[in-house]
Amino acid sequence: MKEKRKKKQLGELGVFAVMVIIFVIMSIASPVFLKANNLINIVRQTVEIGIMAIGMTFLIIAGELDLSIGSLFATTAMFGGYLFKYEIVPPTAVFFLTLLLGILMGCVNGLLVTRVKIPSFIVTLGTMKIYRSFAYAIGDGQSIGQFPESASKSWVWSLGAKINGIPVQIFVMLALFIIAHILLKKTTYGYQVYATGGNPRAAHLSGINIKNVRLIAFAIMGFLCAVAALVSTAYLGTVTTTSGAGREMDAIAAVILGGAALSGGRGTILGTFLGAIIMATVKNGMVLLSVPVFWQDGFIGVVVILAVLVDTLFHKNDSER
Amino acid sequence: MAAVIEFKNITKRFGGTVALNDVSFSIEKGEIHCLCGENGAGKSTLINLCGGVFTPTEGQILVNGREENINTIRKSEKLGFSIVHQEVPLCLNMSVAHNIFLGSAEATKGWFLNEKHMSEKTRELLDMFRLHVEPTTLLGSLSIAEQSIVQIAKAVYFKPDILILDEPTAALTNDQREVMFEVVRKLVKEHGTTVLYVSHRLEEVMMLGDRLTVLKDGKYVTTRNVSDVTMDEIVTLMVGRKIEKTEWDRSYVTNEELLTVKNLCNGKKFQNISFSLHRGEILGLAGFVGAGRTEVLSSIFGADKLDSGEVYVKGERVNIRSPKDAIRKKISMIPENRRDDGLVTSMSIRQNAQLAVMDRISSKGFLSESKSVSLMEEMINKYSIKVGGMNDMILTLSGGNQQKVVIAKWIGNDPEILLCDEPTRGIDVGAKSEVYTILKDIASHGIGILMVSSELPELINLCDRIIVMHEGRITGEIMREEATEELITRYAAAI
Numbered sequence: 001m002k003e004k005r006k007k008k009q010l011g012e013l014g015v016f017a018v019m020v021i022i023f024v025i026m027s028i029a030s031p032v033f034l035k036a037n038n039l040i041n042i043v044r045q046t047v048e049i050g051i052m053a054i055g056m057t058f059l060i061i062a063g064e065l066d067l068s069i070g071s072l073f074a075t076t077a078m079f080g081g082y083l084f085k086y087e088i089v090p091p092t093a094v095f096f097l098t099l100l101l102g103i104l105m106g107c108v109n110g111l112l113v114t115r116v117k118i119p120s121f122i123v124t125l126g127t128m129k130i131y132r133s134f135a136y137a138i139g140d141g142q143s144i145g146q147f148p149e150s151a152s153k154s155w156v157w158s159l160g161a162k163i164n165g166i167p168v169q170i171f172v173m174l175a176l177f178i179i180a181h182i183l184l185k186k187t188t189y190g191y192q193v194y195a196t197g198g199n200p201r202a203a204h205l206s207g208i209n210i211k212n213v214r215l216i217a218f219a220i221m222g223f224l225c226a227v228a229a230l231v232s233t234a235y236l237g238t239v240t241t242t243s244g245a246g247r248e249m250d251a252i253a254a255v256i257l258g259g260a261a262l263s264g265g266r267g268t269i270l271g272t273f274l275g276a277i278i279m280a281t282v283k284n285g286m287v288l289l290s291v292p293v294f295w296q297d298g299f300i301g302v303v304v305i306l307a308v309l310v311d312t313l314f315h316k317n318d319s320e321r
Numbered sequence: 322m323a324a325v326i327e328f329k330n331i332t333k334r335f336g337g338t339v340a341l342n343d344v345s346f347s348i349e350k351g352e353i354h355c356l357c358g359e360n361g362a363g364k365s366t367l368i369n370l371c372g373g374v375f376t377p378t379e380g381q382i383l384v385n386g387r388e389e390n391i392n393t394i395r396k397s398e399k400l401g402f403s404i405v406h407q408e409v410p411l412c413l414n415m416s417v418a419h420n421i422f423l424g425s426a427e428a429t430k431g432w433f434l435n436e437k438h439m440s441e442k443t444r445e446l447l448d449m450f451r452l453h454v455e456p457t458t459l460l461g462s463l464s465i466a467e468q469s470i471v472q473i474a475k476a477v478y479f480k481p482d483i484l485i486l487d488e489p490t491a492a493l494t495n496d497q498r499e500v501m502f503e504v505v506r507k508l509v510k511e512h513g514t515t516v517l518y519v520s521h522r523l524e525e526v527m528m529l530g531d532r533l534t535v536l537k538d539g540k541y542v543t544t545r546n547v548s549d550v551t552m553d554e555i556v557t558l559m560v561g562r563k564i565e566k567t568e569w570d571r572s573y574v575t576n577e578e579l580l581t582v583k584n585l586c587n588g589k590k591f592q593n594i595s596f597s598l599h600r601g602e603i604l605g606l607a608g609f610v611g612a613g614r615t616e617v618l619s620s621i622f623g624a625d626k627l628d629s630g631e632v633y634v635k636g637e638r639v640n641i642r643s644p645k646d647a648i649r650k651k652i653s654m655i656p657e658n659r660r661d662d663g664l665v666t667s668m669s670i671r672q673n674a675q676l677a678v679m680d681r682i683s684s685k686g687f688l689s690e691s692k693s694v695s696l697m698e699e700m701i702n703k704y705s706i707k708v709g710g711m712n713d714m715i716l717t718l719s720g721g722n723q724q725k726v727v728i729a730k731w732i733g734n735d736p737e738i739l740l741c742d743e744p745t746r747g748i749d750v751g752a753k754s755e756v757y758t759i760l761k762d763i764a765s766h767g768i769g770i771l772m773v774s775s776e777l778p779e780l781i782n783l784c785d786r787i788i789v790m791h792e793g794r795i796t797g798e799i800m801r802e803e804a805t806e807e808l809i810t811r812y813a814a815a816i
Contacts, residue, residue, distance in 0.1 A: 191679065
């Protein structure tokens, strides 16, 4: 009995250990790595994937998946960008409209999955394509940049700014991680998410509305994509139709690195945070070591498979009783 | 005549439970040997030993006079066994012909599939069973009865030395059954196949069998020639036990009707089910596996749909469409299958125990750690659940303690009506009696309990009244005073 408990803790520690190992190797290999500026840079580079991975954590624990988030990100970014650029409504209104659009698009995914009963993989594969077309359509195939002062001088742009050299977006991300952690661990909704993914039948028989639990997770996902889109717009000062492409896989990778099970029921926000940090660290490290850029994705692939392999070994006994 | 299979002192234990206890008998070449016994008598275990699914804890199985260690399914097949299981292990996404030839060398010619051969042979086979479907039909589009005929046909085609049929007629009509019997008899006559036939329908045993063996509570009772016994005698042999009813004398039944159902129907699963459950009553629902008892329970609970019928809770007509509705009406259900329906195996003991009582451990959507811990302590004490720590994973507990967690979870919900489906399945004797104490105790607090159980002693001991079902219909109602295993079995078999 005791042994099993230890194993579970090890699973959480596993991600942390991987991160520490990467940090140690990097700090030996590169003198610049441990400098404050570089560390801040790593966290900054975590923001976009990190925020989206939060939503993916809810979905994966609930036993679902969302492949459309890269496109959803692009659509909300283009939508917000268009409104900012042509000053159709005040920036604050753009901010909230963009978030609303994200939630709506997440709900479309969620409704198709829970009410029309199409598997999430297929629904979001479809909406990945559809939402991408929306992103192109909004800008007529063109990127949007050179925003007017009404936008760039507004409070929304402070999301991309720095305070005492620390990017504001880091605080946004950390706040979201903390809220998500509380939501998942301390509320009845989080409890229901774990139960729904762990055993939908048992959860349903326990009086949990598993359809709504999943629908809300999709809505959260859409909301977080929109947040990431706004942060990115403010930071880069430009939005492109192709932005976010491939982000869905990065987010899934971060969640899986963090110890979640694709079959549902298992995963933590802390794990996802560490997973996202690992991904950014690996990318950062490879740049510092001047590894050719085309090796980056390959190396991250290796890390993901290794991490899951280690996790599988830890959880080997779980399914045997 | 020579024995084809001889069981010598077979004992099979699963953890603490003894499924087979020192069973010895033999089956002779070319006979149709029937295996009779109540649910849980050990019939399935015996079959699984032949099939290489389990190996005996003690004892030997002799096949054609040689001791064999049947430890894999492949080994069993090599020895000439062919087993038709209750559930159909076929591929629903493939054609009838492809299913029949799945895994057979006859399916291919060189590197390619031999479609012509497969469809010709399949057509002959289907004609023999008078099943009018094309060999290319997808198996999934056939009815359950047709699917089980295909499964039997597949077994027959390869002319096994030993054919084991486990409740093969559960889904069949009488005509289909006649045809199947004909084919089986022909196989025996022409090929000298030995048949081990398991069915709880005694009339089939009388029609088909040469000899029969009765098992009871995992023990061997007797082997007789079918021509020498009557159905009544078989029932007595299957039951053959006096139950002491002293354990629970007191009854807490009142006149108040808590739950009344009228004419519940659900397709082929059950028809015209009507009964009422009173406050303080433990009402048993008896019958063989597949009689529709579980379906009745889950329909009342809103987990299964009802085609028609009325449900009243305390005299008020209710429309329960989901478990959530049922819980709101103060109905709880302890599901039959603990692992699949009762527990979330990726969660801790505490999380599992409180899944249905979220309101009690939270305020405004936020969980209260202290409320949760104190409720869990209360549950652990009240139901004497033996745990290392309440945050351990649920699967670290023994079956009995897992079941107590499931019961605690549902009683914690403060129900007025408790539906329980096989509340003591797969738990040891000690834990069983603890579960009985819990159920009796909550009945004494004015809760009505509707209990499905396949264990007759349990029903007789615990229930104030027993309703018996046979193939989706109520065939009898027995008051506590007159309840005997024999009477229940008679109603359950509808004889």
